[in-house]
Amino acid sequence: xxxxxxxxxxxxxxxxxxxxxxxxxxxxxxxxxxxxxxxxxxxxxxxxxxxxxxxxxxxxxxxxxxxxxxxxxxxxxxxxxxxxxxxxxxxxxxxxxxxxxxxxxxxxxxxxxxxxxxxxxxxxxxxxxxxxxxxxxxxxxxxxxxxxxxxxxxxxxxxxxxxxxxxxxxxxxxxxxxxxxxxxxxxxxxxxxxxxxxxxxxxxxxxxxxxxx
Amino acid sequence: xxxxxxxxxxxxxxxxxxxxxxxxxxxxxxxxxxxxxxxxxxxxxxxxxxxxxxxxxxxxxxxxxxxxxxxxxxxxxxxxxxxxxxxxxxxxxxxxxxxxxxxxxxxxxxxxxxxxxxxxxxxxxxxxxxxxxxxxxxxxxxxxxxxxxxxxxxxxxxxxxxxxxxxxxxxxxxxxxxxxxxxxxxxxxxxxxxxxxxxxxxxxxxxxxxxxxxxxxxxxxxxxxxxxxxxxxxxxxxxxxxxxxxxxxxxxxxxxxxxxxxxxxxxxxxxxxxxxxxxxxxxxxxxxxxxxxxxxxxxxxxxxxxxxxxxxxxxxxxxxxxxxxxxxxxxxxxxxxxxxxxxxxxxxxxxxxxxxxxxxxxxxxxxxxxxxxxxxxxxxxxxxxxxxxxxxxxxxxxxxxxxxxxxxxxxxxxxxxxxxxxxxxxxxxxxxxxxxxxxxxxxxxxxxxxxxxxxxxxxxxxxxxxxxxxxxxxxxxxxxxxxxxxxxxxxxxxxxxxxxxxxxxxxxxxxxxxxxxxxxxxxxxxxxxxxxxxxxxxxxxxxxxxxxxxxxxxxxxxxxxx
Numbered sequence: 001x002x003x004x005x006x007x008x009x010x011x012x013x014x015x016x017x018x019x020x021x022x023x024x025x026x027x028x029x030x031x032x033x034x035x036x037x038x039x040x041x042x043x044x045x046x047x048x049x050x051x052x053x054x055x056x057x058x059x060x061x062x063x064x065x066x067x068x069x070x071x072x073x074x075x076x077x078x079x080x081x082x083x084x085x086x087x088x089x090x091x092x093x094x095x096x097x098x099x100x101x102x103x104x105x106x107x108x109x110x111x112x113x114x115x116x117x118x119x120x121x122x123x124x125x126x127x128x129x130x131x132x133x134x135x136x137x138x139x140x141x142x143x144x145x146x147x148x149x150x151x152x153x154x155x156x157x158x159x160x161x162x163x164x165x166x167x168x169x170x171x172x173x174x175x176x177x178x179x180x181x182x183x184x185x186x187x188x189x190x191x192x193x194x195x196x197x198x199x200x201x202x203x204x205x206x207x208x209x210x211x212x213x
Numbered sequence: 214x215x216x217x218x219x220x221x222x223x224x225x226x227x228x229x230x231x232x233x234x235x236x237x238x239x240x241x242x243x244x245x246x247x248x249x250x251x252x253x254x255x256x257x258x259x260x261x262x263x264x265x266x267x268x269x270x271x272x273x274x275x276x277x278x279x280x281x282x283x284x285x286x287x288x289x290x291x292x293x294x295x296x297x298x299x300x301x302x303x304x305x306x307x308x309x310x311x312x313x314x315x316x317x318x319x320x321x322x323x324x325x326x327x328x329x330x331x332x333x334x335x336x337x338x339x340x341x342x343x344x345x346x347x348x349x350x351x352x353x354x355x356x357x358x359x360x361x362x363x364x365x366x367x368x369x370x371x372x373x374x375x376x377x378x379x380x381x382x383x384x385x386x387x388x389x390x391x392x393x394x395x396x397x398x399x400x401x402x403x404x405x406x407x408x409x410x411x412x413x414x415x416x417x418x419x420x421x422x423x424x425x426x427x428x429x430x431x432x433x434x435x436x437x438x439x440x441x442x443x444x445x446x447x448x449x450x451x452x453x454x455x456x457x458x459x460x461x462x463x464x465x466x467x468x469x470x471x472x473x474x475x476x477x478x479x480x481x482x483x484x485x486x487x488x489x490x491x492x493x494x495x496x497x498x499x500x501x502x503x504x505x506x507x508x509x510x511x512x513x514x515x516x517x518x519x520x521x522x523x524x525x526x527x528x529x530x531x532x533x534x535x536x537x538x539x540x541x542x543x544x545x546x547x548x549x550x551x552x553x554x555x556x557x558x559x560x561x562x563x564x565x566x567x568x569x570x571x572x573x574x575x576x577x578x579x580x581x582x583x584x585x586x587x588x589x590x591x592x593x594x595x596x597x598x599x600x601x602x603x604x605x606x607x608x609x610x611x612x613x614x615x616x617x618x619x620x621x622x623x624x625x626x627x628x629x630x631x632x633x634x635x636x637x638x639x640x641x642x643x644x645x646x647x648x649x650x651x652x653x654x655x656x657x658x659x660x661x662x663x664x665x666x667x668x669x670x671x672x673x674x675x676x677x678x679x680x681x682x683x684x685x686x687x688x689x690x691x692x693x694x695x696x697x698x699x700x701x702x703x704x705x706x707x708x709x710x711x712x713x714x715x716x717x718x719x720x721x722x723x724x725x726x727x728x729x730x731x732x733x734x735x736x737x738x739x740x741x742x743x744x745x746x747x748x749x750x751x752x753x754x755x756x757x758x759x760x761x762x763x764x765x766x767x768x769x770x771x772x773x774x775x
Contacts, residue, residue: 083618090623150618160616164609167618171605177259192630194601195565197258197434199441205255207262213249 004129005156063181064100072123073099076166078139079126082146083163084170090191091174098173101182105169115165122162126153177201217243217463218775220484220498222470222513225314226760227504227744229448229456233365234768236461240775243463243496244453245486247505248310250466251317253450256439260600263438269318270307273300275661278508280304281670283649283706292649294670298658306508306669306710312466313449314506315711316757320436321417321445322593323368324754325359325762327379327577328352329588333643333750337588343645343674344536346749349721349730356382358762363387366446366761367423370415377577391420391429393570395561396549396636400571400594403694414570414593417446417757426450433565433599471664473501473526475519479736481526487662500771504744504764507537511652511716511746512667514727514734527717527727527734534652537669538715538751539708541677542590542640543685546597547697550633562634569595569636573691576684577753584683587676590642590753592688597635604629636697640684641753644708645674652716673706681705714745714756731770732763739774743767 067073077099086092093099106116123138130138130149138149153159173182175189179201183189189196203209218240221228228244236242251269262268277300284295299305309315329336332347339345360382362368369388372381390413397411404411418435419428426443435445443450456462467489474483474495483495503510511534515525525533551559576589597604608629611617617625644650649672654665681704692700720726723735732747734740743764745756752759 084623085619087620087623089620089627147619154616163616163618167609167616167622168606171602171609172261172265175601175605176261177257179259180261189601192601192626193563194630195433195599197432197438197599198430199257201257201259201262205257205259207259207266207268210251210255210262210268211266213251213255 008125008158009156064097075123082150091187096173097182101173102169215497217241217498219500221502223504224312225448226316226757227764229452230764231502231768232456232462233452236456236459245468245470246312246466247469250312253443256441258434260602270310278306279655279668308711313447316447317439318437323415323417323758325379326752330752358765361765362761366451367419368415369420371413373412375410377574388420392567394567399695409575411571414572419444431566473517477520479521481740501740503742507713507716507746508667515654530724532727534716536646536715537650539644540712541642541644543681543704544639545702547636547692548633548699593639595637597637638688642680647674671708678704714748714751717742717746718749719747732767
C-alpha cells in the first residue's frame, strides 16, 4: 500500500477508527419493525440546527452551483460524482444536489466534530495522494485517473471509512424527502421505484424544527 | 399539603391508562414526561426525523446506558462480562422520548397472553438457572381489562378459532381488521395446505374513525413513525389527550424526574424533577405512579433511597432491577421475485400501504416427539420496513465485503430496490428470567443532569435459543410452501431494546418481589409501578396490550385507595 495511505491509517489510532465506524453505522432501527434490530447498532448522532438550505432564498440548484466552485466542495463534488456518476442509470450526484446537501449536514454545529473533521481531512489526503502520484490535484485529473485514485484510497482502512461516510450522505441525498433540498422532485425515489410515505414533512416540521420542542 | 391526588411519571403504555381513568374519576392528576409534547401534526413520514437523527430519543452524549455483555468464560467456567457505554457502541436502548412514549412509534401488533402464561412454572416446570415463577394473578383477573383496551384504545381484528385461542368475554373485536396486502394470498394458501393457522393480526390501529381520531390512511409507514391520522392507539392519542380534555389532568413535558423522596414511614412524599429550563422542582401527591419503561423505572427506584429504603425504593430484598425481560426469538426474510409472477401479480406484490396482518401461533405451545414439550412463541409476518436510506446503506458492500461505488453501486441499488418484495417474519418467545439479566446503577457514567446511568447486564438463557431455532425451522418450511426464495433466519441472544419488561416483579412475598399483586411497591404503600416492570415472565407476544390492560387494572386499585 502507498506510504501516504499507511500514514493516513497510522494517523488515526484504532479507537478513533472504531468510533468513526460507530458513528457511521449508527442508525435507528428502533421500531423499523415490531422487533427492533437486536445488537449493537445504531443512532446517527447528528442534530443539525442551522436553517435548511431549502428554506433559504436560493434554490438548492443555485447553492449547488455556487459551492462547487469553492474548495473543499469542488473536490468533494468531484469525488461524489465518481461515486454516483452520470451513467445513464438514474440520477447522478450533481442531479441530487448532493454536495449542497453534504455541506448542509456537516456545517451544522451539532454534528459530531470528529466526523466533520474526518470528512474534510479526507480531501486533503486525497489531494496529497493525487499530487504524489500524478503531480496534479485530484480535480485536475481525468475521470479514469480519479477512479484509480479512489480505488487506491479505498484500500486503506481510513480511506474506505471516508468513502463510506460520503456514501451515507449520498444515500440521504438520493432518498430523503425533497424538503431537505436533495432528491429534487423525488428523482431518487422515481429511479428506484420507491413509494414514499405520506404526509410529507412541510418546511416548518422538518427534524431541525422538531428538535426545538 | 399535596399538589395533586396522583403524580404519574411517564406517559406511555403504563402511564396513560392511569391518567385517563383517574382524571375521569375526578381526581387531580399530574403527568411528568421527560420528552417533549409532540402532537399529531408534528408527525410526517420523514426518515431523517424518525430514524436517522435523535428527534424521538435522547442524544446518547446526553443520556446513555452501560451494557454488560457476555464475553466468554474464564478458566473456572464462570461467565465473563464486558462493560461498554452505549455512547461508544451506538447500541441505543431509548424508545420514544415524548408524551405517549414508545407507543407513538409501535407497529401495534396486539396480542393477549394465554392463561398458561400466568402460571408458566406450574405448566412447564422448573428450568435450571431460570427464575421462572407463577404470577400472583390469573388470566381471568386481567381479561376484563384486555377487553377494556380493545374498546378504549381501539383494536382492529377478527377472532378466528385456533388451537391456542385464549378465552374472551366478548365475541369479537370492536373494529374490523385493517386492510390487507395481497401477499396474504400466498400466506393463507400455503398455511391452509399445511394445517397451519394464518390468523389476522389484532392491531392497535383504527380501521374506522373513533372520537377525535381518524381511521388508518395506509401510508405503509407505521412502525417507527408517529401517526399523522391519529389511528394508531398510542397512549397520547387514545388516553392522554382524553385525560387532558377532562380538565383534571395536567401534563408537564420536558420534565425529568430525578428521584422520589420518601419519609420515615416509607411513603413517598414528593417527586423531584428538573424542568425544561433546568430548574429543580418538587411536586407532592397522595399517590405516585412510576412508568418510565422497565430499565429507567428500575433506575429511578434505585436512585430513590430514603430512611426506609436504604438501597432504593422497594429494594429491601435486593430484588429491584433483577430478572429483566426482553423478547427472545429471532427473525428472517423470504423473497418474492417479481419475474416469477405475472405482471398483474407482480404489481400486487409491489403494493405499499395495507398491512400483512398475519400471525401464527401454531407453536405457542410445543409438543414435539423429538424436541419435547416446551413453551413456544408467536410468528408475526410483515413486509420489510420501507425506510430507503437504511436499506441503501446496508447494500453498499459486494459479496467480498468490498465497498461499492460508481455504476456498480447504482446497478446494485436498482436491482435491490426493484426486483422483489421481501416478507419478514419475527418470532416472539419468552425471555427466561435469569440472574444474568438485571439493571444496576453505573458507578462512573452519569447523564447530563448528573445522575448515574443504568447499567444493564444482558445475559440470556440457552433454552431461549433452542426454542427460537425450533420455531425458525418451522417458519422456514412454511415460507418455502408460500413460494418464497432465499429464505433466511437467525436466532439471537441479544435483547431487542424496544421490548423491555421486568426489574420490579410482582408477587405475594416481599422477600422475592418488589411489588405486591396490586403493583404497589412493598414498603411504600402510595407508590405503584405500571409499565412492564411488574412482569415476572413476559409471555410470547409483544408486551404493550398487557401493559395497557394491567395499567387499567391498577387504576381501579388506586381509585379504591384514594
